[in-house]
Amino acid sequence: MSEEVMTEVEDGVLIVTINRPEAKNAMSKAAAEGIAAAMDRLDSEDDLRVGILTGAGGTFCSGMDLKGFLRGESPSVEGRGFGGVVQKPPEKPLIAAVEGYALAGGLELMIACDLVVANENAKFGIPETKRGLVAAAGGVMMLPDQIPERIAMELALTGDFIDAARAYELGLINRVTSGAALDGAKELAATIAANGPLAVRVSKQVLKQSRGWPMEERYKRQTDLIAPVFVSEDAREGAAAFAEKRKPNWKGK
Structure with missing residues (x-):
């Protein structure tokens, strides 16, 4: 597995960490492949009940690695899409633990997860239009399935961010924590893992x-x-x- 993605197992929970803190965990080809491999592992190993996806260094994911984009690199995996998960999430539950920013592809990565736990200081948005791009990894298609269409339209067309309180109010995230989002995600994962x-x-x-x-x-x-x-x-x-x-x-x- 790529060094840009770290995995560990705790009590039947597979914790997958995007490990590019120097780049605010911007999604690279290697990171996408690492996440895809982790999702395959989650579904294939019977002892694993739930997955958690998070980011190192206080940021979930800031989106596509634009330097890689300029080099012609696509941070996608065939059959799984952006980030190795957007088009084909795992069969088992996947929780996003969000610190800092979940922006652009990072938000699309988050909304591909089944549940979201976020720190109260987290920020969310699809600012692609500010860069002359479109949120093509599911943002403009999937976001209206999860929040009211007019709000999704506003986020897509303005590129503005919302905070954790507003995201919770809209039903975009499940839980808001004052401490580490990962701790909250582990608590939620443990509850799910205890079930059949x-x-x-x-x-x-x-x-x-x-x-x-x-x-x-x-x-x-x-x-x-x-x-x-x-x-x-x-x-x-x-x-x-x-x-x-x-x-x-x-x-x-």
């Missing part, structure tokens, strides 16, 4: 996919996805653990 892994994965799948399902097919399609969960070993274990007043021993099957 099959149930968590399929719940995410239904939440993500069902918005595009025809209304008359929704329950049929949901049943197709969740039926295996209800007959799994984990479902029986969850019921038994509840009855016996003990912690479940999940097997992920």
